[in-house]
Amino acid sequence: MSRVAVFGAGGFIGTACTMALRRDGHEIVTRRARRLRVDTEALARPTWSPARDQVARLAGELDGIEAVVNAAGVAVSGATGTPTLVGGNAAWPRLLADACAQARVPRLVHISTAAVQGRAHLLDESLRYAPLTPYARSKTLGEQLLRDAADRGRVAVTIYRPPSVHGPQRRMTTAFAAFCRRYPLVTCGDGAQPVPVALVGNVGAVVAAILAAGQAPFVVAHPYEGHTVRTLYETFAPGRPLHAAPAALVRSLLEAAAPTAQWLAPLGAVCRRAELLLLGQAQRPGWLTARGFELPLGRPAWTELAAVASRADTTSPAPASPAPPGTAPAQPVP
Numbered sequence: 001m002s003r004v005a006v007f008g009a010g011g012f013i014g015t016a017c018t019m020a021l022r023r024d025g026h027e028i029v030t031r032r033a034r035r036l037r038v039d040t041e042a043l044a045r046p047t048w049s050p051a052r053d054q055v056a057r058l059a060g061e062l063d064g065i066e067a068v069v070n071a072a073g074v075a076v077s078g079a080t081g082t083p084t085l086v087g088g089n090a091a092w093p094r095l096l097a098d099a100c101a102q103a104r105v106p107r108l109v110h111i112s113t114a115a116v117q118g119r120a121h122l123l124d125e126s127l128r129y130a131p132l133t134p135y136a137r138s139k140t141l142g143e144q145l146l147r148d149a150a151d152r153g154r155v156a157v158t159i160y161r162p163p164s165v166h167g168p169q170r171r172m173t174t175a176f177a178a179f180c181r182r183y184p185l186v187t188c189g190d191g192a193q194p195v196p197v198a199l200v201g202n203v204g205a206v207v208a209a210i211l212a213a214g215q216a217p218f219v220v221a222h223p224y225e226g227h228t229v230r231t232l233y234e235t236f237a238p239g240r241p242l243h244a245a246p247a248a249l250v251r252s253l254l255e256a257a258a259p260t261a262q263w264l265a266p267l268g269a270v271c272r273r274a275e276l277l278l279l280g281q282a283q284r285p286g287w288l289t290a291r292g293f294e295l296p297l298g299r300p301a302w303t304e305l306a307a308v309a310s311r312a313d314t315t316s317p318a319p320a321s322p323a324p325p326g327t328a329p330a331q332p333v334p
């Protein structure tokens with residue numbers, strides 16, 4: 001057992017991490033993240049570092065802590081690149097890493113996101129970045145700043161990258177269930193392409209597994225949960241037909257939207273979600289898989305989640321006839 005400080009413990013992912021770590025016998029200390037506002041340009045300068053007094057004050061809150069989990073951040077995929085977004089997702093984790101180093105906390109696990117690799121052909125645990133949205137760029141900058149902190153060798157940093165995370169009470173999950181109930185389900189080909197999604201309970205379990213390992217690599221990807229676009233749709237909309245869209249057409253539509261999506265962050269996020277459900281995205285088996293780690297929650301938990309999310313979607317009834325193809329909003333997940 002060790003004394004673990006969790007930042008963002010009351011959030012969606014922080015709650016799951018806290019539960020999993022308590023199950024593993026850790027003593028949990030909850031701490032509130034600082035709210036930082038920083039310009040991207042300032043942060044990207046090699047000379048940037050958190051203010052010394054801020055580091056010292058935060059280090060003072062980490063006395064006697066053996067590991068820190070950072071589940072705090074601005075989790076808004078369609079956010080514009082404001083100082084709050086960059087402050088929360090890039091400057092804050094770096095401030096925390098420096099405070100860990102000063103307080104002699106040996107380990108820091110930071111929740112990043114698979115979105116830092118954008119539409120990479122294969123998601124992996126490398127430092128190859130291709131962020132598509134301001135949100136993903138802020139998380140990428142956070143990883144890079146943590147790498148600088150880790151390179152100094154005073155705190156062992158692990159960056160954990162989950163994909164889209166689903167859970168009960170998650171608005172995105174309810175919205176996806178509602179979408180599946182109301183609109184034509186469209187994908188490319190037969191829908192056998194893998195899609196990276198995660199259950200929040202599994203995310204907590206991964207964080208616990210990282211801490212249970214004596215050492216972990218700098219980047220750990222969430223293991224593939226086994227969903228294809230087809231199985232995800234079948235889970236949330238059993239019995240509904242899947243319509244095939246030509247991949248070439250989908251790609252050209254997404255390419256046409258790309259220039260606008262570059263500066264219109266909400267459109268960029270919607271395009272990315274649609275792209276994942278149309279084209280899917282595969283991932284390379286990573287460190288956890290190589291260690292024989294098994295996700296505690298499987299298909300029955302997904303089925304249960306889909307049922308809960310569908311029940312939550314009872315306030316607005318489905319339209320009598322589904323919207324014609326092309327008029328439906330872009331899919332809300334993953």
Ligand SMILES: NC(=O)c1ccc[n+]([C@@H]2O[C@H](COP(=O)([O-])OP(=O)(O)OC[C@H]3O[C@@H](n4cnc5c(N)ncnc54)[C@H](OP(=O)(O)O)[C@@H]3O)[C@@H](O)[C@H]2O)c1
Nearest residue numbers: 008011012013032033071072073075088111112113164165
């Ligand atoms: N949800 C997903 O699908 C998903 C997928 C991949 C990665 N992630 C990442 O996981 C982390 C947690 O996401 P979540 O879905 O659990 O979000 P959440 O429910 O909104 O919780 C985030 C927590 O961060 C803290 N916070 C709020 N505003 C902040 C700010 N401006 N600066 C620093 N901290 C702030 C708050 O905790 P305190 O009040 O305790 O400080 C809040 O409870 C985020 O970094 C996100 O990028 C999420």
